[in-house]
Amino acid sequence: MSIARRILTAHGTVQGVGFRPFVYQQALALGLRGSVRNCGHGVRIDVEGEPAALDAMMQAVQQQAPPLSRVCGLQVDEAQPAGHADFTILPSELPQDGSATTRVWSPADVAPCVDCRRELADSSDRRSGYPFINCTACGPRFSIVTALPYDRARTSMAPFAMCNACRAEYDTPTSRRFHAEPNACPDCGPRLSYEGPGTREQGASAMASCIEALRRGEIVAIKGVGGFHLACDAENHEAVQRLRDRKRRAARPFALMAPDLDAVRRVADASMDDQQTLSSSHCPIVLLPRCEGTALAPGIAPGMNEVGIMLPPSPLHQILAQRFGGLLVMTSGNLAEEPIATDNQEARHRLAEIADAFLFHDREIVTRLDDSVVRIEDGSPRLLRRARGFVPEPIPLETPRPLIALGADLKSTFCMAGHGLAFVSQHLGDLSGLQARRAYREALSSFSAQLGWKLEAAVCDLHPDYASTRIAESLGLPLLRVQHHHAHAAACLAEHGLSGPVIAVIFDGAGHGEDGAVWGGEFLIADRQRAVRAAHLRYVRLPGGDAAAREPWRMALAHLEDAGEPTAMCAAPDQSRIAPLLRAMKQGIAAPWTSSAGRLFDAVAALCGLCSVGQFEGQAAMLLQAASGECDAPPYPFSFSLSGAFPVEIDVRPMIRSITCDLRAGRAVREIGARFHDTLAAIITETAAALAQQEDIGTVVLSGGCFQNARLAAACTARLVARNLKVLRPRRFPSNDGGISLGQAALAAARMGV
Ligand code: ZN
Ligand code: ZN
């Protein structure tokens, strides 16, 4: 019988997902000898035996690998048989030159699996009620990894020495915990501690004290997977209000955590698809239509008709949610726009003014991660904020050299692209704050360290004042600057693996335009190389620049003025501010031109009396959407003509005049809001369809933050599809500025000559 030997190297998400135990068991079943080990390039499988059995092993690796793994490539090398006697798992091979980890990455963090949840609830199990239970199919991953290859020694589990029982599981091929790197139990693993006024508790009594505090209506800061949450009873109105006051967050919706799907269904209308996503291993916050008349505190999501809910993302949360029984507010542990706290000492300091008590644990959070947020549209989840549970999973992207794209400034992310892959970082928030910029730089260096790439180029936005632009300039790499809305379009193309050309409709809040104006209602004819600005919403003044994004009344004034309507209709916080602002607009002082669709939403929301001064960017638009009902009336009038030179202007003044007319006639906001949404959908469809016909292009990209408005997106999609146009939208990455870094990377790759 002939014996052959092959060395297989599997690339992809292959470490920390039970890959080596899987290979081990396959080898035993197939009668193969040799070894398996993690290395800087992935997992190396050195096997010898009968050729048919070797083929079967290759097939198994490609087709039957564990559910959390993803094999992106399998390199096969023939070798001389070495006469191995058995099959073993060898210690990881460390990269020799510190530069080798290019083809392997850490998996994302995984919510507790069914088996672990069963053990957690089983009073006879030695891990019954242990908040850090995990196995090869679940547990912390990216949040605890300090370096690759993925081994306990290179995670924040390193300080915890396994007890004999845990060690035996770790070494037993048939155990669910065979080579489960974060394996732990109450005897040897991380522990909880509780600190309240005059109280300190350890272990199980820490959890009990935490739950008592929550029942009393207190606010507890709870250390989770990627950072601290601030928790309180979601049905305790006073507690929710106190949390709002202390967090200095007057309006932004709070996310909730439910113990199970039954609890979710009591407050929200969750479809089967919603329930599937809620229960998925990614465990994101899912935005759900909120039921009427629930016991939820009104302060959870003021003015919104959706509520964000997640199931417990870790065993710690599982125990907390089960024992508490009801819904808990679980909002990020930070003040206003700061990054979430991750370290115990940091949390004690930064959250002291907000939290009444703390539930700590002694496992370090290496990488800060917010909760991811999704909404189910057309049956599958669409990412609105991408972090825990999804990062660092890459997508394919060809680049000639490894490069880094620094993203935008609000909803910031960066993207490292090279070796055929693009890794988009977790959501890193608004870079206007010093702490956020520090967190961004930390994430940058930790990603760089894990990937071990030598970066050769950087890409940033055209905006000269973005903090991300300045960070890009400080890297000392050749720097390419790309236009914001072209990057939005390219991100969508890259995600779908297409090169264009497409008609890209990019509606968002703001992006620096090539003419220096603030763009945001754009129709581009775009591919991965170039973009031609074919049409845009008519320019109006952006009175006060960035201040206009926080104060929608300013945009109402700008649009009223432009449409020749009485500016007295503008509900300013103080009517005496109108005249000076009008003067500044006329003189163009601190009032750049803008085509922003986001600001048009603001203007209409302010005219409707929904939001004169906002608490956060996009709030006015969200309130307008929530207030909009159904309406049979046709869209408001607007006008454009493609006969002129590009870019043509879409005139929304007729719509503004009709809206003011409706307001004077006392028509309901729900009707005006509905017609406004329909009008935008009509503008988008008419313009995109006309351009598509003129340019002989069959695909329309819809992206930019405005398309996180599900109503607008659905209306546009339906109308465009009815015109026989193919519609592409971002799905795995947010359509807001969280996707910009991916688009920048794709544009740079194309321009560098892929
Ligand atoms: Zn598990
Ligand atoms: Zn143990």
Ligand code: FE
């Ligand atoms: Fe944008």
